[in-house]
Amino acid sequence: MKIAVIGAGAGGLAALRHCLEEGHSCEVFEKTENIGGTWQYTDKTGVDQYGLPIHSSMYEGLRTNLPKELMTYDGFPYTSPDHSYISQPEVLKYIEDFARAFNLMPHIKFLTHVEKVSPLPNNRWSIGLLDLQTRETIEREYDAVLVCNGRCSVPYTPKLPGIDTFKGTVIHSHDYRNPGPYKGKKVLVIGAGPSGVDIAGIVFNVADKVILCHRSDISAKSKIPEGVIIKPEPIEFKENSVILKDGSVETVNSVIFCTGYSCSYPFLTVDCGIEVDHNWVKYLYKQVINVKHPTMGFIGLPIRIFPFVMFGIQVRFFLSYLKGNVAITKEQMLDDIVVQMSKKAEKGVIPLQLQAHLLGLDQGDYMDDLAETAKIRKIPQVYIKLYKHVHTVTKGNRDLSYRIVDDDEFVQIGK
Template structure:
């Protein structure tokens, strides 16, 4: 069996580890990872450049220079390979520490020999009349394209690289600067400016705080029904959504307006798979990727899996669990349901999210309070080991601390006692 893995970030590395482990004498598996950049680590690789790279491709990473994780390291390791303790016993790590961990993971499991750097996947399509896939990949350094056949494909390309920018009346009239967080690197960029940060998700909250140290004033514009209670610096205020832009000002939903120098969009990202042919059978509809069974296996072509779509999760552990889930079926250790059953599961999931919970398509892959149920369902369905409940407990506590005390929460410390229990020390 020959499996293609697209992307050598945290999801691709998790998938590659499990693919190599699944290879046996009875069913030898060859794994090939295609990574379009020159390094492993995906979005954790910081590059100061924005726009296009040396090969004319869009810069993939959205990493900014000062980033520290917004989840503690105790929930960010892989099963059987946790992030080691540091000398200061810090739970919240820098981007360089996470990247070093991913590099150590790749070395420990001898993954590098299977990874082809500077190889950009241009097309993935099923080969008609067969069970194979054709993957067209561009060898960027060799400046040539290759068509390679595979039995299965794991898409591990991430979803933090294609900016989502809202449509706002008058945006074309605004003469100030507009920037999406994808292209943000350092706070000095906003020195002395009056800035509106659009969006109060994790990045919007973090970046409003960070740029407030350099900007003259920061307005955090969001559509949360309740005011965010965290204590921001004095030069940060909150406003509802922007309803209109003018040449040098913005108007808010509360009928107030403010003169500003820059609009900073922290409005998230679009799921994007430009290399997937229509025949692959997966569509993105208002950021809902479908139809997928259990949010991971393509129902139209079950030998394709998309690892890592759900968000507000214990990401690295979830990538690992999804890979083990998929491989149980691909190696015939478990039997996939009929297509009609998978479609019925997918429709049931849509009904729960849309009708019962009142969520939108854009929230389809959101887990948060549902993540424990999702992990348990994957483990139970495929007969694989699940994730320890302590991960979800720490995730929930740390997420609440983020909302309650944005300024200090990264000083909190966590320690896992066993699969159910942990201790924590709250920063003052």
């Protein structure tokens, strides 16, 4: 088949590798000059020289919040470094090594912006492209499309009362690059996810004061430097201060929203049959296959996952469907979605749409289900064991390292 892949980030490269290995003709369209997606650091924020939004959300000093042993492509382990929690440049080097090892670069069309994707008869696709250098518009047809544009590039910033009258600086973590602008400042960091905790710790080294706001208990308190002030969520801003949910008032000069990202597919026409409801991308069978037009797949939508492993099995699942190994009707696909969402509802997940793609400790069952449904090889159980160990035993302690022994066992290095 002739398959188009949108995006040359970690997910797009996994898609390209498996498509080529199964004998398909494959082209990847990447709007920047480089592979790596969000792992490609840039000092720039806002828009690039072509007027397109900067994709990367990387910042100086970032270290992974998962050990590298959980961030490996199938059959391609890291050869270095020895430690497990690695920096952004080390992840990017691994991605670049992977692309070279599987000779992926010749199949990538750089500086090519996907402007429109629309369905054609017979389950085929029309893709409208813009060559960013020549400004030439191109239209091509494909048998299948894999959407791999990531989910960490369009920042979500909640509209909080008074924020428009606040006189200090306000950014989203998507535009944070280094702590320099916060030297001597009183900084409010909103959101205690991995990026919020990480950025608060980095900025604390130069700021006069750092307040980290959160909605619920912070499970990784040990990673927060002593001295960072922990407060509940803000409810209103004044010109030079913020009122917090506990009634306290804090004077602040700068605000950094670490409030996550929005799923966005501006290139998909309405007749693609995809809509986004509070970050629930509807409707996708097994979070991959577009139910209305099942020759379109989405890679990398689940959150709280070990990503590179996930990308690989999702791609293999989609390709197995294209081969005809998954005998299922569109009605049965929709029924399966209802069942999966009902399971989430039983766990009391509210609002449900916001957690539609949440997996966490359930991702092992999810990936086993993909493999069984599509009659493909399962991922080694060692990944699932290590993920559970990291999140329930060591709770993300980044001073530890690990070594994969075989498909079932790992060893921890350090205490």
